[in-house]
Amino acid sequence: MASDRKRQIIEAAAQSFAAFGYKATTMEQIAKLANVGKGTIYTFFKSKEELLDEIVSGLIVEIKAEAELAMDPSLPFFENVHRALYRILEFRQRHQLTAKLLQEVRNIGTAAVQEVLAKLDRAMVEFIRQKIDAAVEKGEIRPCNSEITAFLMLKTYIALIVDWEKDHEPLTKEQIAELFALYFLQGLSK
Amino acid sequence: MASDRKRQIIEAAAQSFAAFGYKATTMEQIAKLANVGKGTIYTFFKSKEELLDEIVSGLIVEIKAEAELAMDPSLPFFENVHRALYRILEFRQRHQLTAKLLQEVRNIGTAAVQEVLAKLDRAMVEFIRQKIDAAVEKGEIRPCNSEITAFLMLKTYIALIVDWEKDHEPLTKEQIAELFALYFLQGLSK
DNA sequence: AATTGACCATATGGACAATTTGGTCATTTG
DNA sequence: CAAATGACCAAATTGTCCATATGGTCAATT
Structure with missing residues (x-):
């Protein structure tokens, strides 16, 4: 399910931001943690900033x-x-x-x-x-x-x-x- | 007069700090502006920090x-x-x-x-x-x-x-x- | 006794290379 | 064919020297 993937990504990003901070978190880290390809993140969010904003x-x-x-x-x-x-x-x-x-x-x-x-x-x-x-x-x-x-x-x-x-x-x-x-x-x- | 030299130094430092900021001001600049040798400053102030503190x-x-x-x-x-x-x-x-x-x-x-x-x-x-x-x-x-x-x-x-x-x-x-x-x-x- | 600037250890900054990273897109996959 | 992907790219960041600058000292001078 699409919204499930989006939730996974948000979850992974929030977790990584909380642990390492925004700047120290890479999109690849988030992708790995969410078990998706890096490109997939960009089908839901325009940029890293937008991902943070939604969180x-x-x-x-x-x-x-x-x-x-x-x-x-x-x-x-x-x-x-x-x-x-x-x-x-x-x-x-x-x-x-x-x-x-x-x-x-x-x-x-x-x-x-x-x-x-x-x-x-x-x-x-x-x-x-x-x-x-x-x-x-x-x-x-x-x-x-x-x-x-x-x-x-x-x-x-x-x-x-x-x-x-x-x-x-x-x-x-x-x-x-x-x-x-x-x-x-x-x-x-x- | 000693206190006059001290005042000169303080004046020069305050002027330079105000114009360029604390970090961007060098002790040599201050000495030149105050018409004293750099060493003289250290007869009145223990350090650059102390000079700022007194100002x-x-x-x-x-x-x-x-x-x-x-x-x-x-x-x-x-x-x-x-x-x-x-x-x-x-x-x-x-x-x-x-x-x-x-x-x-x-x-x-x-x-x-x-x-x-x-x-x-x-x-x-x-x-x-x-x-x-x-x-x-x-x-x-x-x-x-x-x-x-x-x-x-x-x-x-x-x-x-x-x-x-x-x-x-x-x-x-x-x-x-x-x-x-x-x-x-x-x-x-x- | 007060003043000074040459001197020193350290910090800073610039140049350049190496690496990393955000973001894209042609290809793959289900 | 629509969604997902990771190789790929330009740009930013980081690491590494090295030259310079700087805070602070002190022997020489006044």
């Missing part, structure tokens, strides 16, 4: 699903956004593929990887933005520029989880939730 | 002074912090030396420059932290972890001024002040 698109869906799962409709908006953001950042750092891609950008700054991670971040901002819009609609929070707010929320979580650890002891999940509430909640809630 | 230390003093100047004791705390942070970020981006060093870190990631810019950021956080502590003392704002708060404020300004422009139209100074007030002020004020 990351799948990752975005996966992360959104994880974030959605972390939320609970019966809880207040801010608790849910906290859970979603924390889960997203957790995924970003712990998942082999994203962790490797982040490392690759830091260490060698591969352009294609930079692009794809920027896309991932934009998707996360958009995800949060929709939650904010819904909450505004429901009157749970004060109206605001939802895109800037979502953008700042993600930046804040990256700062608290990734950047803060460079010079200090890591903050616990609870501390982060408190800080998030202190700044954003009390700044937004009616 | 940046001076820069920190200069930026703090600028930030202080931007503030006005008769204005409310948050307006002053906004002015200080905005001025700091403005300096960081417009001043030749800092701009060149930031570019160098982005493009080639020179380790010594990375260190020195991290030190600059830490100094700015510390500067803001003291302002926050003073405001807490005076009862102008609610007590909080001043270091984390200062850290997040700086990160927020960098996000709004530097990162936001990568994908969007720049925000005006007034818009940034409003956003800052929306999140931080209303989250902190009694």
Whole structure:
């Protein structure tokens, strides 16, 4: 089946990207791992970049699903956004593929990887933005520029989880939730 | 006079670092520009790194002074912090030396420059932290972890001024002040 | 005592060859 | 005949010298 071969290729590529990074993975490696000829890859993907892009698109869906799962409709908006953001950042750092891609950008700054991670971040901002819009609609929070707010929320979580650890002891999940509430909640809630 | 020679060297080095970057500047260049022998530099500075470090230390003093100047004791705390942070970020981006060093870190990631810019950021956080502590003392704002708060404020300004422009139209100074007030002020004020 | 530039070990960069790699396509295969 | 393939190619990357440049030292000089 054709779509089965495509899945094999995506699986093999994702596995190799996660283990060796994007640049260090060759199309021949992927072909071998997927048990297909190298040419076959190019019947499904225009280029190596497009293959990476499709993998990351799948990752975005996966992360959104994880974030959605972390939320609970019966809880207040801010608790849910906290859970979603924390889960997203957790995924970003712990998942082999994203962790490797982040490392690759830091260490060698591969352009294609930079692009794809920027896309991932934009998707996360958009995800949060929709939650904010819904909450505004429901009157749970004060109206605001939802895109800037979502953008700042993600930046804040990256700062608290990734950047803060460079010079200090890591903050616990609870501390982060408190800080998030202190700044954003009390700044937004009616 | 000895301190005069030292000043000459610092001046020459700062000028050359700003024009060509840290890595692309040679000690011989600096010596020529300062009208001293290369050996003389090493009677004042242990190494090229230490020379850079001392220049940046001076820069920190200069930026703090600028930030202080931007503030006005008769204005409310948050307006002053906004002015200080905005001025700091403005300096960081417009001043030749800092701009060149930031570019160098982005493009080639020179380790010594990375260190020195991290030190600059830490100094700015510390500067803001003291302002926050003073405001807490005076009862102008609610007590909080001043270091984390200062850290997040700086990160927020960098996000709004530097990162936001990568994908969007720049925000005006007034818009940034409003956003800052929306999140931080209303989250902190009694 | 302060200053200096010749000097040294090492790092850097350029030139060139060898190898690797992303991508193509004529051929094969089921 | 449509899908799959791997030999093949141009371009990029890597490896290897070697010449040069550079950070730092120190004996000679001022």
